[in-house]
Amino acid sequence: MKHLRILLLLAGLAPGAAHAATIEMTVNGLVCGFCAQGIEKTLRKNAATDDVFVSLENRLVAVATRPDADIPDETLREALRDSGYDVTAIVRSDRSLAEIRAGAAAKP
Amino acid sequence: MWKTCGHTACALALAALPLAAAAKPIAFAHGTTVMAEYGAGTMTEVQAFYAPTYRYSFGGGHLVLDSELDDRSRDITYMRFNVLPKRWNLPTAQANVFAWGGVGRAYVGETGEDEFAWNAGGQFDYETRRVYASLRTDLHESSAFSHRIDTLQLGFAPYAHETNELAVWFVVQAREYTGGLYDGTEVAALLRLFKRNAWIEAGLTQDGKLQAMVMFNF
Numbered sequence: 001m002k003h004l005r006i007l008l009l010l011a012g013l014a015p016g017a018a019h020a021a022t023i024e025m026t027v028n029g030l031v032c033g034f035c036a037q038g039i040e041k042t043l044r045k046n047a048a049t050d051d052v053f054v055s056l057e058n059r060l061v062a063v064a065t066r067p068d069a070d071i072p073d074e075t076l077r078e079a080l081r082d083s084g085y086d087v088t089a090i091v092r093s094d095r096s097l098a099e100i101r102a103g104a105a106a107k108p
Numbered sequence: 109m110w111k112t113c114g115h116t117a118c119a120l121a122l123a124a125l126p127l128a129a130a131a132k133p134i135a136f137a138h139g140t141t142v143m144a145e146y147g148a149g150t151m152t153e154v155q156a157f158y159a160p161t162y163r164y165s166f167g168g169g170h171l172v173l174d175s176e177l178d179d180r181s182r183d184i185t186y187m188r189f190n191v192l193p194k195r196w197n198l199p200t201a202q203a204n205v206f207a208w209g210g211v212g213r214a215y216v217g218e219t220g221e222d223e224f225a226w227n228a229g230g231q232f233d234y235e236t237r238r239v240y241a242s243l244r245t246d247l248h249e250s251s252a253f254s255h256r257i258d259t260l261q262l263g264f265a266p267y268a269h270e271t272n273e274l275a276v277w278f279v280v281q282a283r284e285y286t287g288g289l290y291d292g293t294e295v296a297a298l299l300r301l302f303k304r305n306a307w308i309e310a311g312l313t314q315d316g317k318l319q320a321m322v323m324f325n326f
């Protein structure tokens with residue numbers, strides 16, 4: 001069992017291992033947590049979504065995708081539009097959702 | 109509108125407030141909104157709406173109106189269609205124009221008869237994370253009555269809430285009824301709390317009566 005864990009760990013560190021990315025979207029109209037819950041509900045329906053984080057303070061919607069998965073920009077814009085919001089920018093980063101959450105919480 | 113507290117005093121008091129989060133008849137695409145309001149004994153209403161897209165929703169409601177002035181009472185059950193013709197998504201604010209209309213049946217207390225009834229209304233709201241304003245008008249008519257309920261709400265939040273935090277709002281509400289339901293302007297001070305998909309607000313009118321609302325989105 002111990003050997004298996006070590007092998008799995010090494011496999012995860014090896015070049016070419018499955019890579020999970022984070023999509024960060026800047027969104028207009030994000031002013032109310034009660035109203036913004038539709039964003040999470042809509043994005044979590046996508047099979048490529050692993051986790052979602054919404055920050056009103058940072059006008060940010062971040063989506064962690066599953067390993068080797070991505071969501072096209074147009075699908076993201078449509079998901080936010082269906083939730084009633086407008087996406088102004090989309091970037092893909094290597095920051096984990098945990099790092100983004102921590103960064104948002106650290107802001108005064 | 110300002111008969112109860114005097115035109116100038118009320119206008120100044122409301123203008124002095126920073127322009128809270130507004131209750132909306134459309135949640136989000138494939139979302140359902142359920143709401144119940146107790147309006148100081150004059151109105152009690154329950155509503156449920158489903159939104160196929162964020163632009164419109166449909167559903168129904170039940171409204172009970174009891175006059176403060178005489179024995180007028182109405183029990184109105186209706187189907188309603190809500191639309192969002194315009195939304196402004198700004199970097200740190202959102203504003204909306206909603207409109208709705210519907211039909212139903214109304215039981216008229218004085219005559220004991222059921223009548224065909226229709227309703228129409230609209231709402232404009234503007235909100236940031238700290239300030240909010242909404243103006244709503246709701247008309248209910250039948251051959252036996254015509255009642256319009258106009259509601260102005262202004263609110264402010266002591267802090268800017270985050271998505272999963274408890275949101276706290278202090279709201280002042282001014283409401284007028286036509287058709288002999290209430291004389292003057294009913295003013296209420298409300299505390300509004302919401303977190304995730306649950307919303308509750310409660311307060312007192314200038315007559316010391318309870319004004320309360322609960323709402324859920326899912």
